[in-house]
Amino acid sequence: MPQIKPRILFVDDDPLLLDALRRAFMRSHKGQWDMSFETSPEQTIEHQKENPFHVVITDLKMPKINGLQLATHLFEIEPATQFVMLTGTADLNTAMDIINNTPIFRFYTKPCPTPDLGKGIEDCLKRFEDMKSPENAGDLIGLHVLDRLQVGVIICEEDSHVVHMNQFAAEICSEQDGLSLDGGNFVRCLSNAARSELQDAIAQGATTESAISIERQSSETSLRVIISSIDDKILILVSDPEKHNPPSVENLQDLYDLAPSEAQLLRLIIQGYSLQEAAPIQGITEGSARTYLKRIFSKTNTSGQPELIRTVLLTPSFKD
Numbered sequence: 001m002p003q004i005k006p007r008i009l010f011v012d013d014d015p016l017l018l019d020a021l022r023r024a025f026m027r028s029h030k031g032q033w034d035m036s037f038e039t040s041p042e043q044t045i046e047h048q049k050e051n052p053f054h055v056v057i058t059d060l061k062m063p064k065i066n067g068l069q070l071a072t073h074l075f076e077i078e079p080a081t082q083f084v085m086l087t088g089t090a091d092l093n094t095a096m097d098i099i100n101n102t103p104i105f106r107f108y109t110k111p112c113p114t115p116d117l118g119k120g121i122e123d124c125l126k127r128f129e130d131m132k133s134p135e136n137a138g139d140l141i142g143l144h145v146l147d148r149l150q151v152g153v154i155i156c157e158e159d160s161h162v163v164h165m166n167q168f169a170a171e172i173c174s175e176q177d178g179l180s181l182d183g184g185n186f187v188r189c190l191s192n193a194a195r196s197e198l199q200d201a202i203a204q205g206a207t208t209e210s211a212i213s214i215e216r217q218s219s220e221t222s223l224r225v226i227i228s229s230i231d232d233k234i235l236i237l238v239s240d241p242e243k244h245n246p247p248s249v250e251n252l253q254d255l256y257d258l259a260p261s262e263a264q265l266l267r268l269i270i271q272g273y274s275l276q277e278a279a280p281i282q283g284i285t286e287g288s289a290r291t292y293l294k295r296i297f298s299k300t301n302t303s304g305q306p307e308l309i310r311t312v313l314l315t316p317s318f319k320d
Helices: 015-029 043-048 067-077 093-101 114-131 134-148 167-174 192-203 251-257 260-270 275-282 286-300 306-311
Strands: 007-011 034-038 053-061 083-087 102-109 154-155 162-165 179-181 186-189 210-212 223-231 231-240
Touching: 007 015, 007 043, 007 231, 015 034, 015 114, 034 043, 034 179, 043 053, 043 067, 043 093, 043 286, 067 083, 083 114, 102 286, 154 167, 162 167, 162 260, 167 231, 186 260, 186 286, 192 210, 192 223, 210 306, 231 306, 251 260, 251 286, 260 275, 260 286, 275 286
Parallel strands: 007 034, 007 053, 053 083, 083 102
Antiparallel strands: 154 162, 154 231, 179 186, 210 223, 223 231
16 A cells, blocks of 8 residues: 655645746655645635645745734644645744644744755654644643643753643734744743843752842832653743733632632732732731631642742633
């Protein structure tokens, strides 16, 4: 039985550029891939409905339906399809926004050398097979769940190189106010006061859990950041008080068997208030607040505020 070739589609509204791609890849990969070439995004959507592609390479700027909109349509038809974006702009913000907020797996500026683009397509094919593999189905579901959380999740190496981030974290980094990604895909702090603190916390994250606040120019509220470890990686949780609605007092009571006063204090802590700030808001002394906090640690099975905040931040609370 002949081996089924992976279906690769190139989409560009410029026939000359599309012909150049056809000549290059028909010469180098004709025997390996089943390739199609299309100038119409609308026709591409119909082709995807009939027989989904493994990989789609699309231009960014096209009339009526641009590359991002096209990828979104095709992704809704077949989530395993992988996407490569080609664009004439080398703007870093555009690239980061494309990679982090859309189904795009690879991003290249034009003109892109054929070997580089070919390597990107091969990477996409491997990812397609991984996503279609039954044993990896749970991982794929897990990534979709992460994208629905109201907290930013960043997984990186000890040198701050990002391995994965969910959609909420990507939105925060794309704003470049507090946290961002640099050109090498390293997470960076834009606040001079917290920059070294973040890097030190990441470097020590494998052994020490820590919590820091990162100030922003556009807001009086700071980002709340928890750094800890997950397997052999560093886990960074980012909470934006203006976007994240922590569990209600009633939910905290039910989840952790807390008294109303304990749940109220916990919610204030999750919202970014220190113990000293939370006590007068709640109308209690700082000493009483410390007593409540000890009970909260016991009932949530945590041993410190970073662990406590991480636990509650990951309490199910999804975006619409």
